[in-house]
Amino acid sequence: MPDAHLPRGFADRDAVDVAATETMLAKIRSIYELYGFDVLETPFIEFTEALGKFLPDQDRPNEGVFSFKDDDEQWLSLRYDLTAPLARHVAEHYDKLPKPYRSMRAGWVFRNEKPGPGRFRQFMQCDADIVGAGSIAADAEVAMLMADTLEAVGIARGDYLIKVNNRKVLDGMMEAIGLGGDAEAARRLTVLRAIDKLDKFPADEIRKLLGAGRKDESGDFTKGAGLDAEAIERVIAFTGWGDGAPQGTLNSAASLENFRKAVGTSQRGQDGIAELETMQSLFTAAGYDESRILIDPSVVRGLEYYTGPVFEAELTFAVKGDDGRPVRFGSVAGGGRYDGLVSRFRGETVPATGFSIGVSRLLSALRLLGKIEHDKTPAPVVVLVMDRDQIAHYQKLVTILRQNGLRAELYLGDAGMKAQMKYADRRHARCVVIQGSDERERGEVLIKDLVLGATLSSAPDREAYLKAQAEAQFAVSEALMVDAVRKVLARG
């Protein structure tokens, strides 16, 4: 017999999950629409080559991407984000699209990686991108859209922070410490990864990662970048998180000042700083202060394709999980400028900037905040079956309820009345409709309010008990059944 369970990293979603996701996506979409973005839907499957995850030398797709061969031996893959399919779409329909093109997409993406808490192999993203605009104003708008979107789904101002950095600044800083040029590419990656961990480890652990290496608490060793002491301190000074400066205390102006010192004469670095200054002035003009959008050196993002400004949205409120320990959310959204992505399909460079919300992760954050609205689908009214030979009549009662817009169902199992009551209870039904032979002869039905009924045993005295019982279960003529059920449902 097969074992009835899912592969790890995948999850079923019940009615509550689905309703909550739909509600949240609707809010996100309405903000994106407000900013002028058009919906685009692309398939789950693309040519592996188009996703850019093909390993040409080994003639197979990258690990981490779910892939399979088509009939004609071409490799296909499940999409791992919504950006690569957008690049393909833009390149394929370039002449038809308005430029700049504002696109939004929401949907499932797949990554064949080790799952963990809050990390799945199938998860939902919701993206907004501006393709064909090289202006830094586009980047600023995307950052502001991130802030507006988080507020729209119920994250209060002050409970989130959009952090902004620029890859050119990071590149310039590394040029300044002698890590320029192709020969140092590997060490640059290691340094970037170390900086990316600033929100995870204290400065001293980062120093180890920049230097010889670091051991984790299980004793596993991670090799470092091998920088000398002076270079390490220059990187730490760049972040502004050296001794005595606890992380997260810097303002944008202080970070920019650190950046200026760190990039020195690097032209690329200075360009990046100028871009950040421009964005800063746009944020200020639009009324987005540093409590919402902050320039922050620790934002690095993915290593492959970002070319300019990069953003990350972090939730800053403290929440305790089931085990009482504080829960870290990490980033719930991220993005940046990727000027090279579309040019893979076309000779010319097409500038683009955008961001992606991790829908599933944001949803679990909202759940912990208590911001998930309850499922609005009402529990059904259950019509019990007392006499099997009367099923047709019970079915008629159900139909009448449905025709009046009441969610109702006939008990279709074959158990006795007790089990039927249990069933109704488990369905969270507010009330049941009962008709035995006595009631049928009189043309009546019994309406039983399960919520009131449950309180009967705790009535203080006999009088109260009788009164409650009369309210909880009463007979009405069939003609008045719908009204009576409505009254019970209205009891709330």
Place this chain on the structure above:
RNA sequence: GCAGCUGUAGCUCAGUUGGUUAGAGCGCUAGAUUGUGGAUCUAGAGGUCCCCCGUUCAAGCCGGGGCAGCUGUACCA
């Protein structure tokens, strides 16, 4: 991937220096109530003790090797 920890009923777990038929709580099913869910009482169902090999008269327990899960770390478009 690497490292550490953990695998016993549907769930949470107990299980003596290795000793007969492996337990508890919760949950589940049914009865106590000729037609009434939650509470109480009673009964019942439910186990490849993760798998394989070894040590032993005897293994849930000891040894070796797998596999799976959790945590950390690495990677993360």
